[in-house]
Amino acid sequence: MEEKKILVLLRQMFAGEIKNVSTTLGDDVLVIDKEALLPLVKFLNNKPHEYNMLLDLTCVDYMGEEPRFEMVYHLFSLSQNKRIRIKARLREKDLSIASLTTIWKNANWLEREIFDLFGVHFEGHPDLRRIFMYDGFEGNPLRKDYPLRKRQPRIRLRK
Amino acid sequence: MATRIQKEARPDTMLLNMGPSHPAMHGTIRIMLELDGERILNSEVEVGYLHRGFEKQCENRTYFNLLPYTDRLNYVSPLINNLGYVMTIEKMLGVEVPQRAQYIRVIMSELSRISDHLTCLAAMAMECGAFTVFLYKMKAREFIWDVIEQTTGARMTTSYIRIGGVRADLEPNFAAALEKAIKETRLVLKDVHGLLDKNKIFLNRTRDVAVMTPENAIAYGWTGPCLRSTGVYYDVRKAHPYLTYDRLSFEVPLGERGDNFDRYMVRMKEMDQSLRIIEQAAQYLPRTPDEVMAQAVEPAEAIKASRQKKVRVGIKLSPNLEGSEKDKYKGILSASKGYAVPAKEDTYTSIEGLIKHFKFFMRGHGIRPPKGEVYFSVEGGNGELGYYIVSDGTDRPYRLHLRAPCFHIVAALEHLIKGRYVADVIPTFGSMNMIGGELDR
Numbered sequence: 001m002e003e004k005k006i007l008v009l010l011r012q013m014f015a016g017e018i019k020n021v022s023t024t025l026g027d028d029v030l031v032i033d034k035e036a037l038l039p040l041v042k043f044l045n046n047k048p049h050e051y052n053m054l055l056d057l058t059c060v061d062y063m064g065e066e067p068r069f070e071m072v073y074h075l076f077s078l079s080q081n082k083r084i085r086i087k088a089r090l091r092e093k094d095l096s097i098a099s100l101t102t103i104w105k106n107a108n109w110l111e112r113e114i115f116d117l118f119g120v121h122f123e124g125h126p127d128l129r130r131i132f133m134y135d136g137f138e139g140n141p142l143r144k145d146y147p148l149r150k151r152q153p154r155i156r157l158r159k
Numbered sequence: 160m161a162t163r164i165q166k167e168a169r170p171d172t173m174l175l176n177m178g179p180s181h182p183a184m185h186g187t188i189r190i191m192l193e194l195d196g197e198r199i200l201n202s203e204v205e206v207g208y209l210h211r212g213f214e215k216q217c218e219n220r221t222y223f224n225l226l227p228y229t230d231r232l233n234y235v236s237p238l239i240n241n242l243g244y245v246m247t248i249e250k251m252l253g254v255e256v257p258q259r260a261q262y263i264r265v266i267m268s269e270l271s272r273i274s275d276h277l278t279c280l281a282a283m284a285m286e287c288g289a290f291t292v293f294l295y296k297m298k299a300r301e302f303i304w305d306v307i308e309q310t311t312g313a314r315m316t317t318s319y320i321r322i323g324g325v326r327a328d329l330e331p332n333f334a335a336a337l338e339k340a341i342k343e344t345r346l347v348l349k350d351v352h353g354l355l356d357k358n359k360i361f362l363n364r365t366r367d368v369a370v371m372t373p374e375n376a377i378a379y380g381w382t383g384p385c386l387r388s389t390g391v392y393y394d395v396r397k398a399h400p401y402l403t404y405d406r407l408s409f410e411v412p413l414g415e416r417g418d419n420f421d422r423y424m425v426r427m428k429e430m431d432q433s434l435r436i437i438e439q440a441a442q443y444l445p446r447t448p449d450e451v452m453a454q455a456v457e458p459a460e461a462i463k464a465s466r467q468k469k470v471r472v473g474i475k476l477s478p479n480l481e482g483s484e485k486d487k488y489k490g491i492l493s494a495s496k497g498y499a500v501p502a503k504e505d506t507y508t509s510i511e512g513l514i515k516h517f518k519f520f521m522r523g524h525g526i527r528p529p530k531g532e533v534y535f536s537v538e539g540g541n542g543e544l545g546y547y548i549v550s551d552g553t554d555r556p557y558r559l560h561l562r563a564p565c566f567h568i569v570a571a572l573e574h575l576i577k578g579r580y581v582a583d584v585i586p587t588f589g590s591m592n593m594i595g596g597e598l599d600r
Contacts, residue, residue, distance in 0.1 A: 132207035
């Protein structure tokens, strides 16, 4: 019952930005507008809810749908032992979302990973570079339109 | 192309590369240090040398076929990776797993955890000069891997834990082998405590070196032994109990200072607790009836007989052989149909069995979880090992994302070594237990 309470509260507070609230397979899920991400996350991070851990951050490419990309955040509250999933859709034309590096330090690398593999731009990230792929890699490998066995052009030997 | 540190470095300092191939960097990772004398002013950690597109590969494999890829994530404790993946799918499908399989899974994942911690601490101790400890721990790991090899048929690439249960039943002499491994590991742990706990050289290099505060550990998303070394109580086995962990009694060791020594100590104590768990689980393990094996016939006889009519009795096969006796499936695989590989004697002796077999492996058939998404995590050797899987109702995942505990831990390395000496990088890096397969995916 406690779990429901926070969802109801969030729905009241962010009435305009929250599109959908549900519980699937034991996890609370919030679907929000991307503009609401930072205020919502700040609210959840503070007391009394204390979702103080950014467990995971990833992206899903729904090619053919509009908006195409979906950012997925998993927050965890140590004091309440609860997880929450926040999802926000991004349009392909405006592929950017607020960076969470000001709140969580591991967001730095996690966002670099998404930038590298999906090409999502994070506003306010201090050092947005590729992390797994090398400089000079063409494309974003985890996008659905990137073929599994695509070859990359040769890169010049570093001087 | 210049990296960040090359641009930012002061002109009077020295830039030094550590890695990607450095004897102390077990795993390929590159640390670029900006040095003033021997003091580290700044550093930059570069990962990705072992990136092999795990997530992309998984999107192009069926749910059953991608299991071997999970072995190669944390290659020191592959069974826990198998477990995490399999349990995520089971959560999606809502599969009930038999008790015996659950206890086997507990035993196997705790054995893996011990082997993980042993490897981490062995390498860390060796890099601090304690070669004896390295050899002792490798010896203990051998005993544990003997048990794993006997049960799964492989030392590292196990693929043993399957959707719906486990692949094969335990060997008849499993209990004896397990007992031996536990006894030997206990002895080694005792020896290592004696060698390192009050060892001046080891203490100087680990005590109060690379101290992590609890607040920072949480902000970096640390989990597992590294988080617990800072004094934060969080263990997935206690917070979100899975399998039968809620029925087994064990403690969660905590550190106080969050330095290298605490990370060592927490791992040592955790191994003790894992041994406790294994002993309990081995005791509670439901037995399979012996009469199943009694009337079984030799494979050759069964094949001969099957040419005339359908064979109704069991076939004597090694329990490790893939697709073992149908009767044994009851204890180790879910009763619901369609989640496990059909029994081999059916496949080879009846046309219905053959059809079932093909339906299981054929493209577009097999395991097809309902549309939706799921996140599930288990306590891996390094911390919370989570899988986020999006299913679109077909036989292969639409998106599979791994929450690698290592990734969050190594992200904090720059912060931990800042202002320390070059020599401190080695034990700090060792105590983090960076595993390339999991970090770079």
